[in-house]
Amino acid sequence: MHHIYCPYCEETREEEEYSYTGEAHIERPKDPAAISDEAWADYLFFRSNPRGIHHEMWYHAAGCRRYFNVTRNTQSYQIHETYKMGELPTITAASLDQAAPQGDAS
Amino acid sequence: MKKYSGFSLFKHSLSHHENWQAAWRSPQPKKEYDVIIIGGGGHGLATAYYLAKVHGITNVAVLEKGYLGGGNTARNTTIVRSNYLWDEASKLYDHSLDLWKDLSQDLNYNVMFSQRGVLNLGHTLQDMRDIERRVNANRLNGIDGVVLNTAEVKEIVPVINDSQDIRYPVLGASWQATGGVARHDAVAWGFARGADSFGVDLIQQCEVTDIITEEGAVVGVQTTQGFIGSKKVACVTAGNSGVMAAMVGLRLPIESRPLQALVSEPVKPIIDTVVMSNAVHAYVSQSDKGDLVIGAGTDSYNGYGQRGSFHIVEHTLSAICELFPMFSRVRMNRAWGGVVDTCPDACPIISKTSINGLYFNCGWGTGGFKATPGSGHVFAHTLAHDEAHPFAAPFSLDRFNTGHLIDEHGAAGVAH
Numbered sequence: 001m002h003h004i005y006c007p008y009c010e011e012t013r014e015e016e017e018y019s020y021t022g023e024a025h026i027e028r029p030k031d032p033a034a035i036s037d038e039a040w041a042d043y044l045f046f047r048s049n050p051r052g053i054h055h056e057m058w059y060h061a062a063g064c065r066r067y068f069n070v071t072r073n074t075q076s077y078q079i080h081e082t083y084k085m086g087e088l089p090t091i092t093a094a095s096l097d098q099a100a101p102q103g104d105a106s
Numbered sequence: 107m108k109k110y111s112g113f114s115l116f117k118h119s120l121s122h123h124e125n126w127q128a129a130w131r132s133p134q135p136k137k138e139y140d141v142i143i144i145g146g147g148g149h150g151l152a153t154a155y156y157l158a159k160v161h162g163i164t165n166v167a168v169l170e171k172g173y174l175g176g177g178n179t180a181r182n183t184t185i186v187r188s189n190y191l192w193d194e195a196s197k198l199y200d201h202s203l204d205l206w207k208d209l210s211q212d213l214n215y216n217v218m219f220s221q222r223g224v225l226n227l228g229h230t231l232q233d234m235r236d237i238e239r240r241v242n243a244n245r246l247n248g249i250d251g252v253v254l255n256t257a258e259v260k261e262i263v264p265v266i267n268d269s270q271d272i273r274y275p276v277l278g279a280s281w282q283a284t285g286g287v288a289r290h291d292a293v294a295w296g297f298a299r300g301a302d303s304f305g306v307d308l309i310q311q312c313e314v315t316d317i318i319t320e321e322g323a324v325v326g327v328q329t330t331q332g333f334i335g336s337k338k339v340a341c342v343t344a345g346n347s348g349v350m351a352a353m354v355g356l357r358l359p360i361e362s363r364p365l366q367a368l369v370s371e372p373v374k375p376i377i378d379t380v381v382m383s384n385a386v387h388a389y390v391s392q393s394d395k396g397d398l399v400i401g402a403g404t405d406s407y408n409g410y411g412q413r414g415s416f417h418i419v420e421h422t423l424s425a426i427c428e429l430f431p432m433f434s435r436v437r438m439n440r441a442w443g444g445v446v447d448t449c450p451d452a453c454p455i456i457s458k459t460s461i462n463g464l465y466f467n468c469g470w471g472t473g474g475f476k477a478t479p480g481s482g483h484v485f486a487h488t489l490a491h492d493e494a495h496p497f498a499a500p501f502s503l504d505r506f507n508t509g510h511l512i513d514e515h516g517a518a519g520v521a522h
């Protein structure tokens with residue numbers, strides 16, 4: 001069970017108050033009719049589904065009823081940050097890679 | 107391969123069962139293979155078996171990062187049925203059901219396939235309408251099915267709560283008498299032993315860390331046991347398929363989610379069929395050992411942890427207790443999770459990719475165990491001919507571009 005901090009309510013609540021609504025930062029193509037079937041399918045169905053850092057949307061269904069973003073590790077389930085709609089993550093897979101001590105270079 | 111038989115059992119009893127031949131070899135990987143299969147679950151092993159048996163392609167390696175059949179194959183609740191709604195899906199799953207019938211003989215390995223029947227319960231008027239529609243579609247496709255009312259369900263499962271005063275009363279069910287269960291480990295081991303007997307190399311503790319391509323074509327894989335070359339690489343990696351695709355810069359219409367199951371302490375025979383309910387997210391059967399095998403729903407979020415949330419289990423058990431009040435005092439022994447590869451239309455992907463020689467068989471999500479023989483059989487054809495088997499063709503990746511999705515949420519949903 002996740003404990004998730006809602007950036008609007010400014011409170012940490014149990015997962016059951018929220019619903020998960022999928023990968024974040026997917027932009028709807030501005031002119032759907034102008035793009036190829038492949039590009040439209042990519043927007044609709046194809047996902048990055050990483051093992052590791054994932055930016056995703058959650059909906060505070062039993063609270064403020066607002067959507068917000070979460071940066072979460074899909075392997076360890078650690079939540080790194082939550083942030084409001086329209087904002088960008090401060091923690092990404094790349095930023096964590098850089099911060100990690102460089103061990104065995106192989 | 108030495109055959110298993112009543113006589114060999116007797117013969118080996120004379121030497122205290124200490125001289126059985128190992129079920130398969132543990133070879134060192136060769137430098138190059140005609141086909142590399144990534145993932146030694148049921149589907150990967152079945153693919154290797156049929157590649158060798160049906161197509162005579164035996165210079166094949168199955169690379170498994172852990173041990174054979176230790177993924178979802180070991181973690182599933184083993185329900186087998188073929189009562190899917192659409193023609194494409196019912197053909198594929200019924201093809202598999204046909205193969206199940208003779209599988210123990212074919213493999214010379216007892217997979218304990220038991221056709222004890224499967225009930226899919228309906229709890230609302232809309233459920234019952236959907237069930238009628240699905241059963242009619244099944245019958246048109248030659249798949250056995252009947253619609254039962256509450257009393258008929260009660261006759262098959264006397265311990266079910268048939269009160270009409272509960273939150274989700276049992277209004278009826280679909281019944282597929284030819285459905286049932288099989289022994290999950292035996293399926294993996296039987297296919298492994300069969301594939302090995304044709305000369306397929308089964309290589310365990312060998313994780314593929316990269317897929318190597320040159321000019322848009324596969325040339326081999328990098329593994330924890332070094333580079334292994336092959337011009338044909340088939341990913342059969344269930345929940346890890348998105349990670350495999352990312353190795354070559356591809357994305358899949360798949361999200362990986364934890365799915366849980368649990369078993370109770372063993373009890374006397376009480377339920378001799380499979381009872382499933384999509385609406386209340388619960389299903390149950392009883393294993394030959396006597397434990398109640400109970401399946402829950404998936405967690406709502408993407409996750410690669412082979413465990414799930416407690417509230418999902420709680421939800422399932424509250425439904426089980428309402429359907430079977432007498433189970434409320436049974437203690438649960440173990441719970442676990444697997445990482446399932448869910449697809450937007452709840453149907454698998456059996457497909458070539460934009461990279462020459464790279465194939466995927468994944469997206470089986472919460473319900474691929476039942477398809478193990480059929481999936482391996484049609485995928486082997488696809489690999490051997492570089493062209494989809496007719497039953498596999500509708501399940502190509504291209505369906506997401508053309509819009510020919512095969513929506514099986516009604517028949518697949520929670521019901522595995």
Ligand SMILES: Cc1cc2nc3c(=O)[nH]c(=O)nc-3n(C[C@H](O)[C@H](O)[C@H](O)COP(=O)(O)OP(=O)(O)OC[C@H]3O[C@@H](n4cnc5c(N)ncnc54)[C@H](O)[C@@H]3O)c2cc1C
Pocket residue numbers: 144145146147148149150169170171172173174175176177178179180181182183184185186312313314315342343344345346365366367401442443444445446470471472473474475476477522
């Ligand atoms: C709790 C639960 C209940 C289920 N109940 C049912 C049911 O009742 N009926 C039903 O039909 N289906 C059910 N399923 C679904 C079913 O288990 C799967 O669809 C099916 O077993 C998938 O088989 P597979 O061989 O493709 O995958 P797996 O058995 O998961 O095999 C994939 C293998 O790939 C290996 N692998 C992954 N990445 C790599 C790598 N990089 N290198 C090397 N190897 C790798 C993994 O270690 C794994 O062994 C259930 C699943 C779960 C989790």
Ligand SMILES: [Zn+2]
Pocket residue numbers: 006007008009010060063064065066
């Ligand atoms: Zn809130």
